[in-house]
Amino acid sequence: MPQFYGTRVESALMLGTAQYPSPSIMADAFRASGAGIATVSLRREGGAGQDFHKLIKGLDIPILPNTAGCHSLREAVTTAQMARELFETPWIKLEIIRDDDTLCPDVVALVEAARVLSDDGFQVFPYCTEDLSVCGRLLDAGCRVLMPWGAPIGSGRGLNNPYGLRSLRAHFPDVPLVVDAGIGLPSHAAQAMELGYDAVLLNTAVARAGDPVAMARAMALAIEAGQLAHAANPIEARDMAAPSTPVFGMASLG
Numbered sequence: 001m002p003q004f005y006g007t008r009v010e011s012a013l014m015l016g017t018a019q020y021p022s023p024s025i026m027a028d029a030f031r032a033s034g035a036g037i038a039t040v041s042l043r044r045e046g047g048a049g050q051d052f053h054k055l056i057k058g059l060d061i062p063i064l065p066n067t068a069g070c071h072s073l074r075e076a077v078t079t080a081q082m083a084r085e086l087f088e089t090p091w092i093k094l095e096i097i098r099d100d101d102t103l104c105p106d107v108v109a110l111v112e113a114a115r116v117l118s119d120d121g122f123q124v125f126p127y128c129t130e131d132l133s134v135c136g137r138l139l140d141a142g143c144r145v146l147m148p149w150g151a152p153i154g155s156g157r158g159l160n161n162p163y164g165l166r167s168l169r170a171h172f173p174d175v176p177l178v179v180d181a182g183i184g185l186p187s188h189a190a191q192a193m194e195l196g197y198d199a200v201l202l203n204t205a206v207a208r209a210g211d212p213v214a215m216a217r218a219m220a221l222a223i224e225a226g227q228l229a230h231a232a233n234p235i236e237a238r239d240m241a242a243p244s245t246p247v248f249g250m251a252s253l254g
Contacts, residue, residue, distance in 0.1 A: 002036070002198040004145050004176055005091070005123040009036030009062060012193065013223050014178065015216070016203025017041075023055050025212055030059050033216035037061060039093055039201060041068040042083045064125060066093035071106075073113045080117055092117060093125040093147070103153040103181075107134045111141050118142025127180050130164035132171055139175065146172065147180040147201065150192065154204045156184025159191055169196045186215075186222030193226025194234070 002012050015035035020026035030038065038059050056063060065083035070076040073096065080092045094113055098106035105128050114124050118141060126138050130148040138146060148168060151157035159165060160182065169177060176199070179192040183202040192200050200223055209215035 002176060004125070007062065009199075010034070011036035011220070011223075012199040012227060013189075013220055014039060014064065014199055014201035015206065016201070017056060018203055019207035020212060023052065026207070027055060027059070029206055029212045029216040030061075032213045033206070033220045035061060035216075035220075036199070037064050037201075039064045039066055039203070040087070041066055042079050042086065062091070063087050063089060064091050064093050065089065066127075067095045070096050071098070072096065073109045073116070076109070076113045077116055077120075080122060081120075084122065090121055090123045091125065092122050093127060095127045105129055105149070107131070110134075111137045114138050114143050115141035125178070130161055130168050132168060135168060135172065139172070145176045145178065147178045149181040150179045150188065151182025153181040155182050156205060157182050158184055158188035159195075162191065162195065165192070165197070166195050183219075186218045189219050190222040190226035190229070193223055194229050196230050 013035045014037040016039045067076040067079040096106045096109045124143045151160045177197045178199040180201040189200045206216045
């Protein structure tokens with residue numbers, strides 16, 4: 001099971017709490033998924049009232065608040081401080097967005113905010129790109145987890161750059177890595193785990209599915225399959241065929 005900042009969680013699936021058809025469906029989806037962490041937007045929490053807060057607490061799993069919707073260092077830091085007080089956790093998923101059309105991380109502000117928050121005692125989970133230089137700077141800033149995107153948030157495109165994600169895993173073998181954003185299908189989640197990632201964070205793929213509960217279960221099974229496949233040391237892909245049947249004992253017609 002993955003471990004983040006010294007806390008071991010029960011599942012490699014991290015599931016968001018937004019966009020579900022109803023609170024009861026969200027709760028059922030979490031139960032079906034067996035998710036190890038619930039991610040929560042402070043803005044979502046602030047607009048939903050005490051009932052939503054009780055529902056999240058009732059999931060009985062670690063909560064990872066996020067700074068979704070923030071566009072500047074100052075805004076992200078203020079939101080993180082409010083989230084720490086509300087949820088009573090040093091964990092924060094740090095998101096700073098530069099462009100609303102792509103929802104691409106503002107990596108310059110992200111590194112600066114990560115340093116400020118780490119110095120203030122936060123345990124930062126940065127939503128970032130798969131760029132090795134950026135990720136190295138985030139680690140230098142105090143992050144002990146990296147959360148590179150698979151594809152733009154909500155796009156459902158899967159892993160746009162598996163080569164980059166594979167390189168990141170190879171470059172930082174001892175750092176917990178989580179594919180965050182862009183997952184649309186269980187096969188995408190399985191692929192992330194096959195690359196050796198420690199966890200997958202998703203929301204839209206489950207919440208907006210025709211049957212969120214069934215999709216939550218499908219994602220959980222796919223993540224487990226990907227974990228098992230990676231641990232099994234799969235064969236390398238080849239350009240040419242390789243016979244699986246031995247030639248010894250074949251009939252001779254000569």
